[in-house]
Amino acid sequence: MAEISGGELLLRALHAEGVRYVNAITDGTYMVFLEALERLGDEMGIRLIVPRHEAAAAHFADAYTRVTGEPAVVMACAGPGAANLLSGIICAQGEGSPVVAITTTRRSDIGDAYRHKGSTQSPDHLPLFRPAVKWNSKIEHWHRIPEMVRYAFHVATSGHPGPVHLLIPEDVLAARGEESQAPVWTNAVRRLTARPPADPELVRQAARMLVEAQLVNVHAGGGAQRAGAGDEVLALAEHLGSPITNTVSARGIVPEDHPLFFAPLCMASFMAHQQADVVLAIGTRIGELSMWGQPPLWGDPSRQKLIQIDSEPTNIGLNRPATIPLVGDAKVVLGQLLEEVRRLTPRREPHPALAQLRTVQEQWQAELDKQVADRERSPMLTGQILQVCN
CATH class of the missing domain: 3.40.50.1220 (TPP-binding domain)
Structure with a gap:
């Protein structure tokens, strides 16, 4: 039986959920995932969108869900990268947008152990995201990636929709194992649940x-x-x-x-x-x-x-x-x-x-209209910028 990395397993799990775009700034902690995306993305119909800042990625994901009605995925690296997502995730929470935020940390054996020594990329992500999401969890074993991704999408889209957060350490993404140990399937319950009528x-x-x-x-x-x-x-x-x-x-x-x-x-x-x-x-x-x-x-x-x-x-x-x-x-x-x-x-x-x-x-x-008509005024009004963009 063929072996598969955690990064490719994550990609397959996202594909099973119908994901078309992943919004992320490239980083070494999820390089295994990015390599799988480069190799298989065209075949699966999944594109990487690279913003200039993680906050922009989160806001893009929020906007995508509002326009399409579909859940969206945003990724960020250990420490400051993950923290930068929060402004967009908080907006998604307020608007009920099903954004799935996936953050990574450095290897499990050094992440927590180096926090007190002044590491800049070892903060605990779970407390950071807890107030801003419906569900917040860490994947600690390679074979649980499909199961927990499935559940993340289910929570994000159920009831009153909202953002969720998954933390995946670098070594979990890099781990390899036989495909049969971690089956991937589409969450038919989420996709096919009937729309309920009222009494x-x-x-x-x-x-x-x-x-x-x-x-x-x-x-x-x-x-x-x-x-x-x-x-x-x-x-x-x-x-x-x-x-x-x-x-x-x-x-x-x-x-x-x-x-x-x-x-x-x-x-x-x-x-x-x-x-x-x-x-x-x-x-x-x-x-x-x-x-x-x-x-x-x-x-x-x-x-x-x-x-x-x-x-x-x-x-x-x-x-x-x-x-x-x-x-x-x-x-x-x-x-x-x-x-x-x-x-x-x-x-x-x-x-x-x-x-x-x-x-x-x-x-x-x-x-x-009178206010935005004055093109000579300073400072410029936000409405004037929007008028030009439209």
């Missing part, structure tokens, strides 16, 4: 509440974006004639030139939050950039009703009491709601409140 009775109650409301605010978050629920968000809002708002992490979930859409952090979107007697929150914890869902930028919780959809039960009612909790996949649950709402009421005209909201947003946009 049908609660869906009927929620649909009735939406239909009977004076003004509904359809508010989409990153969970709706990850679920690919943009079409359902738009269809439901159009049927009810309701304003659509979203969190920053859900930008682009619906066309931003749509007449029902109001931009995040614009006063028009907060007015929608304030004035609605029912808010339908989809895939959002209603966190800091949504002002925790608290007055005066939202309605009084004792009078304003909240229907909250989330695949992770612990997110529901986290920052604001939920009148009707709908646990399930955002796309599926919105499909359930849309079917029931269409049964209860014909398509409605846009709500009269939209005219005032549109005026406020247009005034806000005009002021922003």
Whole structure:
């Protein structure tokens, strides 16, 4: 039976998870992996992307998951290289991005032993990453690489997604053994798990509440974006004639030139939050950039009703009491709601409140446009840079 290195085993395990890109600055501690990637990468369809800084690699991975909905991999070397990942990993944690961070250390026999002697590449990575990830572990034996990579991807993509961290010492990657001792297979559970619907009775109650409301605010978050629920968000809002708002992490979930859409952090979107007697929150914890869902930028919780959809039960009612909790996949649950709402009421005209909201947003946009139009000003505004890049 052919022997295989830990580095090639890691590559095969990543290939089994559908990884297409590895973001990493090359380093000697994972040279065995890089050699396997150079030899087999084209065949497996995996490319190495080399940034100028580890933080950029982590931010790239975070952005990749938001755009594609797929998990992403970032690697870094012992010590400072691993520490540099943290700014991007913390952002991935806040946005619920399934980033798999793999860091390496020097050989097991010198890593811990030389820390007190002033080594610059021997810090303990596990405490560094613990506050920023869903799961954090060290691979100490060559044959466990496939098993632990599989589990890392499973944790990263399950429930409320988020980053995970695997630590692999240099000697574990360099170790060799027979392929039969470390089988690699695709995690079919992660790939094939059905998208869960919500409780049908609660869906009927929620649909009735939406239909009977004076003004509904359809508010989409990153969970709706990850679920690919943009079409359902738009269809439901159009049927009810309701304003659509979203969190920053859900930008682009619906066309931003749509007449029902109001931009995040614009006063028009907060007015929608304030004035609605029912808010339908989809895939959002209603966190800091949504002002925790608290007055005066939202309605009084004792009078304003909240229907909250989330695949992770612990997110529901986290920052604001939920009148009707709908646990399930955002796309599926919105499909359930849309079917029931269409049964209860014909398509409605846009709500009269939209005219005032549109005026406020247009005034806000005009002021922003005025600020960025002055190309002679110093210092330059960030908005001017973004305008040029677009």
